[in-house]
Amino acid sequence: MADSAICRELQELLPGRVRTGEPMKNHTSWRIGGPSEIFVEPAGREELQLVVSHAHRRQVPLMVIGNGSNLLVTEGGIRGIVVKIGSDLGRITTRDLRITAEAGAKLAGVAAVARDKGLGGFEFSAGIPGTVGGAVVMNAGANGSSICSLVHKVLLLSLEGEFYQKANKDISFGYRTSILQSEPAIVVEAEFFCHFKDKKEITAEMERHLNRRRQTQPLGYPNAGSVFKNPPGDSAGRLIEAAGLKGLRIGDAQISTVHANFIINLGSATARDILKLVELAREKVLGCFGVELQLEIKVIGND
Ligand SMILES: Cc1cc2nc3c(=O)[nH]c(=O)nc-3n(C[C@H](O)[C@H](O)[C@H](O)COP(=O)(O)OP(=O)(O)OC[C@H]3O[C@@H](n4cnc5c(N)ncnc54)[C@H](O)[C@@H]3O)c2cc1C
Structure with a gap:
């Protein structure tokens, strides 16, 4: 304490x-x-x-x-x-093909700067509501790309208070994972490499991604994006839906009727409600299809 x-x-x-x-x-x-x-x-x-x-x-x-x-x-x-780590640690600068962003910068802000400079690479991230720090740690991705393909190096702060750097090859990026999920350190800044791309093309691609999200995700209710990682060769949403759980509600938490890998808060859902739905989805999908779903979200806090 x-x-x-x-x-x-x-x-x-x-x-x-x-x-x-x-x-x-x-x-x-x-x-x-x-x-x-x-x-x-x-x-x-x-x-x-x-x-x-x-x-x-x-x-x-x-x-x-x-x-x-x-x-x-x-x-x-x-x-x-x-x-x-919020907007006070949110500076974004560019030089040639390079973008340097502090950890508290919103991914959307970085993508907007990249678009305005005619730098391609961040289009995939349209609609991901995270910060640079969270995106690097989670290796956020969508539409067949993820942030690891842009990261050149990262500035970290150890829990002893020392700054140090890590190059991309030392971050062990994988599907929604990185070594930073287990390393006791804080992402302070990341440097990204982009490529030149026509601004209009970038804008159109980002709009396409945003429109698809509006059609396929329950954005009108509080949520945390995909609850589970997709198992190899399949989608967690498809499995949860096929297990008959779409729309299932516990308290004010509901497995979305729009996208079964999203759990929405209808008003006063508790973490306990969400975790009950998580357990149910895991059990049912394992029972029906023999697939063990892995959490993408991070659960923290005391009981
Ligand atoms: C509507 C919606 C859509 C989404 N779509 C996607 C998607 O398409 N693809 C995708 O990958 N994700 C998606 N997400 C999930 C989420 O936006 C991403 O995982 C994002 O990268 C998390 O960033 P954050 O800043 O919110 O991190 P947080 O949720 O605050 O933290 C996530 C983890 O990162 C750690 N962390 C955060 N910042 C730092 C830091 N500076 N240093 C060290 N550790 C840190 C935290 O301790 C925690 O373990 C979506 C979420 C929502 C709500």
């Missing part, structure tokens, strides 16, 4: 940037999640380094979030310190 002394120390180090008992539902796309003991939004990388070093010195657990669009936080909330 982080005690009130640690909270006071952090408030002195980062005035106006530290809150206690912040409801995590305000920071997740599912609009679900209990309080975080200490919640910090650093104003830049120096403040980020300060809070990380302080947590290390005082041995308080620290968890990093971006836009919370791939997260299920339980009602028990999060012990220790939650650091939100």
